[in-house]
Amino acid sequence: MANKSGSLHVVMFPWLAFGHFIPFLELSKFIAQKGHKVSFISTPKNIDRLPKLPPNLASSITFIKIPLPPVDGLPENVEATVDLGGLDVAFLKKAYDGFEPDLTRFLEDSAPDWIIYDFAPYWLPPIAAKLNIARSFFSIVSASTVVFFGPSFHAMINGTDPRSKVEDYIVPPKWIPFESKVAYKLYESKWIVGASNLDGSGASDMYRIGSVIKGADVVLVRHCREFEGQWLNLLENLQQRPVMPLGLMPPKVEKSGLESNESWIAIKKWLDGQGKGSVVYVAFGSEVSMSQLELGELALGLELSGVPFFWALRNPSGLPEGFEDRVEGRGIVWKNWAPQLNILSHDSVGGFLTHCGWSSSIEGLMLGHPLIMLPFVIDTGLVARILEEKQVGIEIPRNPVDGSYTRDSVAKSVRLIMEEDEGKSYRGKAKEISAVFGDRELHDGYLQRFVDYLEKNVRKST
Structure with a gap:
C-alpha cells in the first residue's frame, strides 16, 4: 500500500497486443512522473520489445516478467497478437487467463494500491477486491466504441444484448439517444457476432468486457470532452460506473537520437x-x-x-x-x-x-x-x-x-x-x-486529474 512519503504503487496489466502495451506504458510514465511506483506486467518477450524508458523514470517503473503459461495449440514463441500469424487469438486469451495464479501471488506479496487492467482478465476484479486493491478498467478504444458494444455490463455478461444477427449491427443501437452513424458495415458485423459468442478460450469478448467493467471502481477511456464528449456521459449512464476520460494522450514527436539513425x-x-x-x-x-x-x-x-x-x-x-x-x-x-x-x-x-x-x-x-x-x-x-x-x-x-x-x-x-x-x-x-x-496541455490536464483521483481514492488498509 501507499508508503509513508505518499507514493502509491500502481500495477498495470495490459492485454497481449502492442496497440494495448503502448497506451498502458504511456499512462505508466505519466503516473511515475508524478512520484508514484508502477509495476508493468507482461511476458518476457513482450517486455523486451517495448520502447526503452527515459532514464529519469527507470527507477520508478518496474517491469515484471511472467512467462506465458503453455497452452495446447499455441507455439512457444507466440506471446502477442503480432506473433499469431493465422492462429486463432482464442489460444492467446486462454494462455493469458493462465496468468491468474502468478498474478494473484504477485498482488498478495506486493499489496499495491491500484491495479489498472485491460478488457480480457474477467477473473481479476474479484481477486483484487478480495485483496482490498482499488481497480480500474482502462479502455484503449474510444467511448463510442464501448457504448456500441453493449447497453450495460449486465447485458454483456448475461448475453442479453437484443442484437444477435449480423444485420442488427449495421444500424446504431437503440440506446444511443442522439443522431449518429456509428454502426458496422455488413462485412464487419461478423466479428462482433463472433465476439458475443463463447470462443475456444472459454469466455466471449463481450463477457470479458462486461466483467471488467462490473468489477471496476472507475472506467478509464482514451477520450476527451472536447471531441464527441456526449459519448462519455452516455457510457457512464449505461454502465453505472464512474467514467474518467484520460484525454487523447497525443504522443510526443521525438527528434533526439534519430539524427544518426x-x-x-x-x-x-x-x-x-x-x-x-x-x-x-x-x-x-x-x-x-x-x-x-x-x-x-x-x-x-x-x-x-x-x-x-x-x-x-x-x-x-x-x-x-x-x-x-x-x-x-x-x-x-x-x-x-x-x-x-x-x-x-x-x-x-x-x-x-x-x-x-x-x-x-x-x-x-x-x-x-x-x-x-x-x-x-x-x-x-x-x-x-x-x-x-x-x-x-x-x-x-x-x-x-x-x-x-x-x-x-x-x-x-x-x-x-x-x-x-x-x-x-x-x-x-x-x-x-x-x-x-494536438493540445498537450489540455490532454495532460486530463491525466493530472486522473492521478489526483488515484491519490484520493486509495482503499484503506484492513
Whole structure:
C-alpha cells in the first residue's frame, strides 16, 4: 500500500497486443512522473520489445516478467497478437487467463494500491477486491466504441444484448439517444457476432468486457470532452460506473537520437525531395493482415492515383509484379522500421491512408492530416464512421457485403483528399481539429486529474 512519503504503487496489466502495451506504458510514465511506483506486467518477450524508458523514470517503473503459461495449440514463441500469424487469438486469451495464479501471488506479496487492467482478465476484479486493491478498467478504444458494444455490463455478461444477427449491427443501437452513424458495415458485423459468442478460450469478448467493467471502481477511456464528449456521459449512464476520460494522450514527436539513425536519414532524404503537403503516408499498424488481392488493389490504386506516397509495409510479399519499379521516384515501399510520428510531422506529408486504429487516427489528426480510411479490424470501422461524420476524412468505398475494394476506389479517394477542390473542406477540418487533438496541455490536464483521483481514492488498509 501507499508508503509513508505518499507514493502509491500502481500495477498495470495490459492485454497481449502492442496497440494495448503502448497506451498502458504511456499512462505508466505519466503516473511515475508524478512520484508514484508502477509495476508493468507482461511476458518476457513482450517486455523486451517495448520502447526503452527515459532514464529519469527507470527507477520508478518496474517491469515484471511472467512467462506465458503453455497452452495446447499455441507455439512457444507466440506471446502477442503480432506473433499469431493465422492462429486463432482464442489460444492467446486462454494462455493469458493462465496468468491468474502468478498474478494473484504477485498482488498478495506486493499489496499495491491500484491495479489498472485491460478488457480480457474477467477473473481479476474479484481477486483484487478480495485483496482490498482499488481497480480500474482502462479502455484503449474510444467511448463510442464501448457504448456500441453493449447497453450495460449486465447485458454483456448475461448475453442479453437484443442484437444477435449480423444485420442488427449495421444500424446504431437503440440506446444511443442522439443522431449518429456509428454502426458496422455488413462485412464487419461478423466479428462482433463472433465476439458475443463463447470462443475456444472459454469466455466471449463481450463477457470479458462486461466483467471488467462490473468489477471496476472507475472506467478509464482514451477520450476527451472536447471531441464527441456526449459519448462519455452516455457510457457512464449505461454502465453505472464512474467514467474518467484520460484525454487523447497525443504522443510526443521525438527528434533526439534519430539524427544518426540510418533508416531515418534515408527516409528524411526522400521526404525532403517531395513538395510540401504532396505525400500521402500509408500505414496499417502491426495487426492488419491483408489478403494478396487486398494488398494488390491497394498498391495498384496508389499507382493509379498519381500521388506521391510513402508506404510503411513490413511484409511486402504479394505486391503486384513490377509495382515498385513503375512507381520509383514517386512512391516508396519501406520494408523496415519507420518512425511514424516523424514521418507524419514532415512538411512534405499532407494526408494519411490508415486502418483507423484509434492511436493512429490520433497521431494523424494531432498533426492536422486528413485521413483516407480503410478500416479492417474490431473497432476501426466504428472509429472511421465517427471521423467521417466529423468530415476529417473519407472512407475508401467498399462492397458492403464482402468488404472488397478496387484500385479505382483507392485512387479516387487518394486524389480527392490530396489534390482535388472537393477535398479542401476535409483538409481544412483536419487542420481545425488538430487544435484539440494536438493540445498537450489540455490532454495532460486530463491525466493530472486522473492521478489526483488515484491519490484520493486509495482503499484503506484492513
